[in-house]
Amino acid sequence: MAGDPVLVGLVIDEHALSLEELACACGVDADWLHERLDAGLLVCCSGEGAARRFASPQLHRARRLLALERDFDANPELAALVVDLIEEVHRLRSLRQPR
Amino acid sequence: MGFAAVRFEDYYQVLGLAADADAPAIKQAYRRLARLHHPDINPTTPAHAAMARVNEAYEVLSDPQRRAAYDGVRRRQLKAGQLSDGQPGAAREMPGDWQQGFQFDGEPKAGRRGEGEGFTDFFTSMFGRAAQAEPADAKPARGADEHVRLVIDDADSVAGAVRAVTVRTLAPDENGHRAVALRQVQVQIPKGIQAGQHIRLPGQGSAGRGGAAAGDLYLEIQFKQHGADPTDSRDVRDRLPLAPWEAALGAEVATTTPGGRVSVSVPPDTPHGKRLRLRGQGLKGEPAGDLVLEVAVVLPPSTLAGARQAYESMAATLETRFQPRAAADDASHGR
Numbered sequence: 001m002a003g004d005p006v007l008v009g010l011v012i013d014e015h016a017l018s019l020e021e022l023a024c025a026c027g028v029d030a031d032w033l034h035e036r037l038d039a040g041l042l043v044c045c046s047g048e049g050a051a052r053r054f055a056s057p058q059l060h061r062a063r064r065l066l067a068l069e070r071d072f073d074a075n076p077e078l079a080a081l082v083v084d085l086i087e088e089v090h091r092l093r094s095l096r097q098p099r
Numbered sequence: 100m101g102f103a104a105v106r107f108e109d110y111y112q113v114l115g116l117a118a119d120a121d122a123p124a125i126k127q128a129y130r131r132l133a134r135l136h137h138p139d140i141n142p143t144t145p146a147h148a149a150m151a152r153v154n155e156a157y158e159v160l161s162d163p164q165r166r167a168a169y170d171g172v173r174r175r176q177l178k179a180g181q182l183s184d185g186q187p188g189a190a191r192e193m194p195g196d197w198q199q200g201f202q203f204d205g206e207p208k209a210g211r212r213g214e215g216e217g218f219t220d221f222f223t224s225m226f227g228r229a230a231q232a233e234p235a236d237a238k239p240a241r242g243a244d245e246h247v248r249l250v251i252d253d254a255d256s257v258a259g260a261v262r263a264v265t266v267r268t269l270a271p272d273e274n275g276h277r278a279v280a281l282r283q284v285q286v287q288i289p290k291g292i293q294a295g296q297h298i299r300l301p302g303q304g305s306a307g308r309g310g311a312a313a314g315d316l317y318l319e320i321q322f323k324q325h326g327a328d329p330t331d332s333r334d335v336r337d338r339l340p341l342a343p344w345e346a347a348l349g350a351e352v353a354t355t356t357p358g359g360r361v362s363v364s365v366p367p368d369t370p371h372g373k374r375l376r377l378r379g380q381g382l383k384g385e386p387a388g389d390l391v392l393e394v395a396v397v398l399p400p401s402t403l404a405g406a407r408q409a410y411e412s413m414a415a416t417l418e419t420r421f422q423p424r425a426a427a428d429d430a431s432h433g434r
Contacts, residue, residue: 004283006286008287008289010299011292011297011299012297012298012299013297015299025244025315027243056296056319059317072130086139
């Protein structure tokens, strides 16, 4: 183990993912993402059309949507509402942290 | 690979179900437990482990083919007296020949697999390998991307670090079967990485089929001190070791922040454990986080030249006037 090479990865917030890469990371077809992007349930962090890019917050969100849809048979809009609420709870918790 | 040490998992017990539960009951039990242990609701490590077991149980019992195979093994366990219906203690060691006459072709479904917690050895032995070796003319398919949550210290982000990561991937074994394999890799944690960010390691996920490329490995960074949300703090915590005289008399000491070296003013009479907050010196962002330094007073060993005399001199001067346990004694007597 000590002699194993040290792998240097890419921080995806500096090397954002394409739509196809995000689909692979979530284990879904690109169509699954297109549907949620078209419905406004998921947004990219930059770019338009084929040049859209996705970073860590979008990867978190896409995987949360997928898990909720899969685990609870939730429809995409309901899953997005739950994810919105989860994100809001996390935002409020971060404000409550003593500074 | 020997299976003698593999422990039986009672998936019905994990989901709190009777062995004749129908599909809707299985789904209902899974959803109830998924809500209870969902990582966004319950971010603790035991909840992650419980969720992994629930996922594994559902993975098997929700699939008729897998369930039938599992029920067969379970019946044999019951018959052999290794298990009694409804008894506590779900995990029991399996006899060495428990897989005789049993074959299963399939892989865990995408999305519910892995997540750092992984499947038990029982699941891996039973379902983690395809029954048939990959044919030479298999249609090429890229390997699956894998995700691991990596918990690091704030200090790893401040200075950068190398950490070992264990990942479960699917790869051909020595016989050409696709099997779940545990692999450990050494990963560079980049300086300044924030909680919630992902490090992508191309080609370190599951092996591809038919000569196609392997998937990628994604590491989701979490910091030890933070709880629920990996995305909500840019604060960095670290330890600030001080000599006793620096803590007692006050001092200017240098320390490392994500932005470089800075000087910290330590006020006089700073106790051990006190936290000093340096605003805006944490991780970059809008707003930037703070650097929170916990004071650790480090005593010079008495063997150090001159230290013993200094301690003896302090004892002679202060012994009657300084009672370090007075506050604790007062508190315990007041109870």
